[in-house]
Amino acid sequence: MSAGGRQATGGSGGGRQPTGGSGGSDAVIATAGLTKYYGRDRGIVDLDLEVRRGEAFGLLGPNGAGKTTTIRLLLDLLRATHGQATVLGRDVRRDGVEVRRRVGFTPGELFLFDKLTGRETLRFLAGLRGGVDWAYVGRLADRLEADLGRRVGELSTGNKRKLSLIQAFMHRPELLILDEPTAGLDPLMQNEFDRLIDEAREEGQTVFLSSHVLPEVRRLCDRVGFVRDGELVAVEDVAMLLRRQVRELDLVLGATVPADLFTGIPGVLQAEIDGVHVHLHVSGSFDEVFQRALPHGIVDVSSREPDLDEVFLTFYGRASAGASTEGER
Amino acid sequence: MLGDLYLKELRDQRWSLLLWSLSIVGYVVLMCAVYPTIGESQVALEELIDSMPPAFKNYIMGQAGDFFTPAGYLGARVFALLSPLVVLIFAVGVGGRTVAGEEDGGTMGVILAYPIARRAALAKKYLMVLTVTAVVVAAHLIGLLIGVAAVGMDVSVGRLLQASLSLWLLTVLGASLTFAAGAAGARRGTATAVAAGLLLVTYLLDTLGLLVSGLEWLRDLSFFYYYGGGQVLIRGLDGVHVAVLLACIAVCLAVAFPTFLRRDIRQ
Numbered sequence: 001m002s003a004g005g006r007q008a009t010g011g012s013g014g015g016r017q018p019t020g021g022s023g024g025s026d027a028v029i030a031t032a033g034l035t036k037y038y039g040r041d042r043g044i045v046d047l048d049l050e051v052r053r054g055e056a057f058g059l060l061g062p063n064g065a066g067k068t069t070t071i072r073l074l075l076d077l078l079r080a081t082h083g084q085a086t087v088l089g090r091d092v093r094r095d096g097v098e099v100r101r102r103v104g105f106t107p108g109e110l111f112l113f114d115k116l117t118g119r120e121t122l123r124f125l126a127g128l129r130g131g132v133d134w135a136y137v138g139r140l141a142d143r144l145e146a147d148l149g150r151r152v153g154e155l156s157t158g159n160k161r162k163l164s165l166i167q168a169f170m171h172r173p174e175l176l177i178l179d180e181p182t183a184g185l186d187p188l189m190q191n192e193f194d195r196l197i198d199e200a201r202e203e204g205q206t207v208f209l210s211s212h213v214l215p216e217v218r219r220l221c222d223r224v225g226f227v228r229d230g231e232l233v234a235v236e237d238v239a240m241l242l243r244r245q246v247r248e249l250d251l252v253l254g255a256t257v258p259a260d261l262f263t264g265i266p267g268v269l270q271a272e273i274d275g276v277h278v279h280l281h282v283s284g285s286f287d288e289v290f291q292r293a294l295p296h297g298i299v300d301v302s303s304r305e306p307d308l309d310e311v312f313l314t315f316y317g318r319a320s321a322g323a324s325t326e327g328e329r
Numbered sequence: 330m331l332g333d334l335y336l337k338e339l340r341d342q343r344w345s346l347l348l349w350s351l352s353i354v355g356y357v358v359l360m361c362a363v364y365p366t367i368g369e370s371q372v373a374l375e376e377l378i379d380s381m382p383p384a385f386k387n388y389i390m391g392q393a394g395d396f397f398t399p400a401g402y403l404g405a406r407v408f409a410l411l412s413p414l415v416v417l418i419f420a421v422g423v424g425g426r427t428v429a430g431e432e433d434g435g436t437m438g439v440i441l442a443y444p445i446a447r448r449a450a451l452a453k454k455y456l457m458v459l460t461v462t463a464v465v466v467a468a469h470l471i472g473l474l475i476g477v478a479a480v481g482m483d484v485s486v487g488r489l490l491q492a493s494l495s496l497w498l499l500t501v502l503g504a505s506l507t508f509a510a511g512a513a514g515a516r517r518g519t520a521t522a523v524a525a526g527l528l529l530v531t532y533l534l535d536t537l538g539l540l541v542s543g544l545e546w547l548r549d550l551s552f553f554y555y556y557g558g559g560q561v562l563i564r565g566l567d568g569v570h571v572a573v574l575l576a577c578i579a580v581c582l583a584v585a586f587p588t589f590l591r592r593d594i595r596q
Contacts, residue, residue, distance in 0.1 A: 068596075075442050077594045101444035109596055111435025115341070124337050128443045 026053040027086075028175050028206045029074065034083035036069050042230040043069035047083065049225065049232060056197065056207035058217030058238075061227030067210035068108055070227075071179050075105060088174060101129070104173035108180040108210070110160040114153030118163050121152055125167045132171050140166045143192055157184035169196060176200060178209040182216060194220065215305055218242065243284050248304045251278040254297020261292055334440065334450060338427060338457035346461050349419050350468035356415070357469055360407050361476025364399065371397050384540050399482035403473070404559015408492055412469060413556065416496065417503040420462050421524045424504035427454045428589075429511030429520040438594050447590050451512060455582070458504045466497040484562070492561040498574040499556040503528060505581035512585035514592055528552065552577065 029051035036043035044066035051057040059067045072078040074087055076096035085092045087099045113121055118141075126132035141148055146162040147155070155163070161184045168176060176197075182190050197207055197220050211217050217224050218238055226233045246269060253276045262271045262280060265288045270281040276299070282289060290298070367374070375397075378386055428451070431437045440450055470493040477484050506524035515523065531551040538548030548554040555570040555577075 072438075072594075072596070077438050077441055077596075079591070079593055097444045097446050100442060105442045107438065107442070107596075109435060111439060111596075113436055113439075114434075125439075125443065127333060128440070128445060130444075 027051065027089075028053050029057075029085070029087055029208060031070075031074075031085040032083055034070070034073060034085050035081045036066075036073055036078055037081045042066075043078075044073070044227075045230045047232050051206060051208050053206055054201070054204055055223060056201060056209070056221040058221035058224045059208070059210040059227055060212070060214065060217050060224050061210075062212055065227040066230040067212075067227055068179055069230075071105075071177055071208075071210060074177060075100060075103070102174045103177055104168035104171060104175070105177045106161075106164040106168040106179060106181055108183065110157065110164055110184075112152045112160055112163060115151065117151050118146060118148035118155070118159075121163060122148065122167060122170070126170060129171055136172070137166060137170045140169055140196075143196070144189060158186055158189065161185050162189065165193065165196070169200070172200075172203070173205065175206045175208065178207065180211060181209055182211075246281055246283045249278075249280040249282050249286065249289065250300075250302045250304075251280070251293055251298060252276055252300040253278060253293060254299055257293075257296050261296075262289060265289060265292070333453070334445065335453040335456055338454055339460060341426075342423065342457065342461050345419075345423075346464055349465055353415060353465060353468045354472040354475070357407065357412070357472025358476040358479070360411075361403075361473065361480050361482065364402055364480055364482060367397065367402060384542070399477070399484045400488065400562045401559070403477075403482075403484060404492075404562045407473075407559075408496065408562060409558040412496060413499055413553070413558075416462070416465055416469065416500045417528060419465055420458075420500045420504035421507050421521055421528070423458055423461055424507035424524065425511060425517045425521045427457060427511075428508055428585075429515055429517035432511065432595050433517050435596060438596055441594055448586065451586060451589050455508065455585075458508060459501060462500040462504055463497060466493055466500055469493065469496065488562050488565065491566040492557075492559075495557050495561045495566060495571070495574075498571065498578070499552060502552060502574055502578050502581070505578050505585075509581040509585040512589035514588065514595075 027050045029049060031047050031049045034047040034049070035045050047066075047070060049070075059070065061067055069078065073080055074085055074092055076092050076099070079093070088102050090099050092099055113124070116124065122137055122141075126134065126137065140146075141162075144162040144165060146166060147159055148163075150159075152160065152163065161182075165181065168178065168181075182193055185193060200207060207220070209217075209220065218241065221238055223235060223237055224241065225235045256275050257273060257278070259273050261273065262268050262278075267282050267284040267286075268280055268289065269283055272279040278293070280289065428437075431440070431454075441447060470489060473489055473493075474486070476482075477489070503524060506527055507520045510520035510523045511517065532553050534547045535551035535553040538545050538551070538554070552574070555573040557567065557570055561567075
């Protein structure tokens with residue numbers, strides 16, 4: 001798969017080899033024709049994915065698109081209908097224990113041992129793993145302000161999420177696989193999580209995360225894969241995404257402005273001006289828009305994040321293909 | 330303490346295990362304490378049994394031989410029905426919680442996302458099953474030893490040990506049934522229903538075989554026939570019967586491991 005992005009092609013995945021397993025490639029995750037059906041329902045179909053060492057890759061798609069299925073296949077919790085997957089150069093099925101030793105994972109659904117306290121949970125999990133630096137666990141807990149003394153069953157979703165994040169990071173794994181990692185975290189803790197990801201990347205750890213919200217992926221990732229109805233539809237550089245992304249911008253200005261105030265700015269695709277109220281569709285930088293608006297006084301600014309369907313529409317000129325297909329997990 | 334899956338499994342069971350063990354000691358001591366009162370009504374009871382239809386008489390005596398000897402009494406009142414029922418309820422519960430329950434609760438996926446092979450995880454869980462069933466049956470034996478000594482019943486300790494071993498094998502088998510059903514992918518409720526159903530059916534087969542002449546062969550199909558009830562106290566362990574129970578346990582494991590290693594883990 002090339003760096004710039006691609007349209008996934010259909011077809012059979014039988015017999016193909018993942019590119020990451022051979023030739024000293026730096027692929028940390030590589031799948032070839034990876035397919036999982038649940039009976040007749042599709043989980044993920046013919047997935048060809050490559051995540052490179054040291055990058056942060058975001059798998060983006062609505063709930064039920066096949067993100068969790070992909071992740072659970074990589075951890076050998078699910079068995080592929082056909083196709084192959086390697087993680088860190090190892091077959092996820094044959095060398096699953098070795099793979100999971102080098103991976104940290106936080107699941108999207110927070111199932112934990114309700115009767116244990118946070119500390120007991122982490123002790124148990126650290127013991128299962130072996131070789132965990134307990135002082136580092138303590139530092140992680142402090143940073144995330146995790147309450148380790150209470151029983152997990154009594155914890156809020158946010159606090160369970162913190163525990164789940166700590167256990168994923170605690171052994172400084174080469175690869176972090178994070179399924180909807182910030183769901184349930186309050187904004188302050190999301191910032192701390194962002195810092196954890198930044199630090200992990202500085203240390204050369206690879207990050208593979210799934211999300212159903214674009215800003216998170218844009219903030220944290222180098223590349224993003226769009227998943228729809230069990231198919232990887234496209235892979236994009238996030239930088240490219242930002243350049244091309246169209247956002248709606250609403251301004252309230254200090255004075256009535258001429259109707260042609262924003263004409264001639266390359267990124268402004270559409271402009272509606274009604275007295276002091278301005279509504280713009282802007283692609284790329286806001287620089288020039290604000291420069292022109294500033295002399296008139298800016299009273300209020302709001303910019304709406306486009307939802308996934310709109311992103312899709314702008315990028316690919318079509319809404320999600322087969323969005324009505326049922327039966328995903 | 331919590332570094333290992335086996336130890337965590339044991340820890341999860343600790344309160345349940347303690348409660349069951351203490352209750353079982355209490356119940357067995359009580360059963361022994363009642364024994365002297367049986368002797369007082371022996372004549373009346375003997376007359377009652379003699380007046381029964383031959384099938385029923387056969388049934389009662391078939392379970393225990395002589396109801397009025399200490400071994401016969403313990404065989405009929407303790408080992409024939411009540412104790413297997415009590416320990417099997419415990420065992421079926423444990424076998425169901427540890428695999429099907431763990432998976433229903435979503436934590437099986439947490440454990441198996443760690444660097445532990447499925448085979449090893451399942452083996453550690455089974456080791457826990459063997460341990461806690463042994464503890465419960467040991468509590469049962471301790472209750473017997475206390476009760477027998479307190480009342481002064483003349484029963485061979487060796488025979489009590491043999492009967493306890495047979496009881497443990499039946500217990501392990503009961504737990505193995507839910508364990509295997511869970512490992513094969515059944516939810517906890519289904520796994521429990523399958524195990525309880527099988528145990529009930531085979532118990533009825535054993536009873537029917539005892540009651541109805543001509544249907545004795547039905548007993549060969551029953552776990553409880555090979556368990557032996559009170560017979561072990563009177564005649565000692567039967568090597569073939571032990572082998573059959575072990576073979577049934579082996580079948581459970583032969584189902585549990587390959588299916589669990591092959592399939593998807595539920596979230």
